[in-house]
Amino acid sequence: METVPSSQGFKSADSFAPKGYAPMPFNFKRLDDGRFVLGNLSGDFATLTDTEFHLFVDGKLPVSSATYRMLHSKCFLTDDSGDWPVRLAASKLATRLERNSELTSLFIFVVTLRCNCSCQYCQVSRQSADRLSFDMSEATAEQAVGLVFSSPCPCIKIEFQGGETLLNFELIKRITNLVEARNKTAVRNVEFVVATNLIEISDEQLTFLHEHSFYVSTSLDGPASLHDMNRPVIGLSSHDAAERNIARVRAALGNDHVSALLTVTRSSLDKPREIVAEYQRQGFHEIFLRAISPFGYAKRSVGRTGYSTDAYIEFFKLGLREIIETNKRGYFMAESATALMLGRIFTPQNEGFVNLQNPAGDGMMCMVFNYDGGVYLSDEGRMLAENGDYTFRLGNVGKCTFRDLLTSDKLTEIVDDTMLEGTVGCHACPYQTLCGADPVYHYATQGRWIGNRATSSFCKRQTAKIEHVLKLLENPEDKAVLMTWLH
């Protein structure tokens, strides 16, 4: 059989090369080391040297270069090989926005403000455990459940918050049963979460939580000395109680049904290693290096517990390093904010974290029913109300329909104001897809929910965290660890 020389009958490779390219929309920022980081609508990122960046934006990037291929594959440029980057970018953006279109999925019931703990950084006024006037009534709970099922969202998360929620456990049972009864016809994917300090939990309560597949969210601020100082309880160690009851919850509900939340106070700043070690000692595989919130009642204790944004960023970096090293030593542990970031860098999914949504997820994705029937657009919004500021109150459970709440002038104004594309400073930021607006934080710290990003501690903190993680991803060993955190 006659063979055809490879050079015959085929066009040369050069004839397939694109004749030119057009940059697609993207934002960029010059990093401290002189390189440029680029971010676009599809949620992709690229880091270019100064030379590469200027060649690219001037239309002079060689089509045969690896940089060209990388930018093409990440929807930063399009050429005459087809419009697939445009369609791919649209598909990724639509995937990310899908969560927003489902509307509210997280419903928080503040079943009581009563509490048996006197945390230094508490965001809600601590009512003594015997003042029943700070409990949600059954009538309020029933009206709130009605609102829950007016949401079109196929996945509903019911979260019980306090005060100490277990002090009003009868209402938790009542709401749970009501939701499950309604869900026989509504057929939603319902998940229950109870936030508790786990100072006390009875066997009967554990049995109920197990029967209804509850998730338990508790607090763990670190080793006993730190936890007990932050979360004092008269007559006992809150750390010992939490540790003992975390073990009981695990035994009753399963290991993956209990998570712990860390609040970083000034006393935590020099103890990142001890805090991570404590989480490992107690068998946790996730830790959230969460800054203290300057909301509501907590604002009064800032002098004792607060710290600068720079101090927090330094703590975050040290803590993250310790977590990565813990993983390298063979114990899996993820940092929650970093894992969320990685999910958004490497996939087009939107996990629905309310404080990092564009536009703001407050109200759209989350709704809070306070003990007195007030409806708030976020938990932080109701915390402000405990200090007498009702800015983020949308209405009352007995007087509003779900449509009233979602189409209220206040919520639509907030949504309108918090689209990052139209927020000065955010409008040109490459990190839009990793960030959010957080109107309550900006209102609490700057007096306006739209905020001023030039002086925003939220922006400074987010930018520092994102740039630190992007840098870690350039180290193969660190990246190998971080990639295991992708959900």
Place this chain on the structure above:
Amino acid sequence: MQTVVDSKIHDLETVKEACFWFTSDYLIDIQTSGDKYTLSFSLKEGAHDTKDIAGEFNNALIETSIRRRLRKETEPIRNTILACTLSHFINTPAAAPKNGNGAE
């Protein structure tokens, strides 16, 4: 500190956009005179002083003008992407909230 910008090279909108991030540490006054903008930077109390503010501002001006040019050039593609994205939601079930309290 004062710096002068040639208005034939950078328009006022570019100058103002470039100023934005410097407002965290400086109070900035912009005066126009003929073909020039004169910018005065006054350090805010307790703010971080940038060593080479004029140099940093010039870099910011160049980057802002690239940003504004790219924004204009890529606008048609941006609109196509957004139109294409929103079309994904046209034929999906309406996510409009139900009327009434508790309707399913």
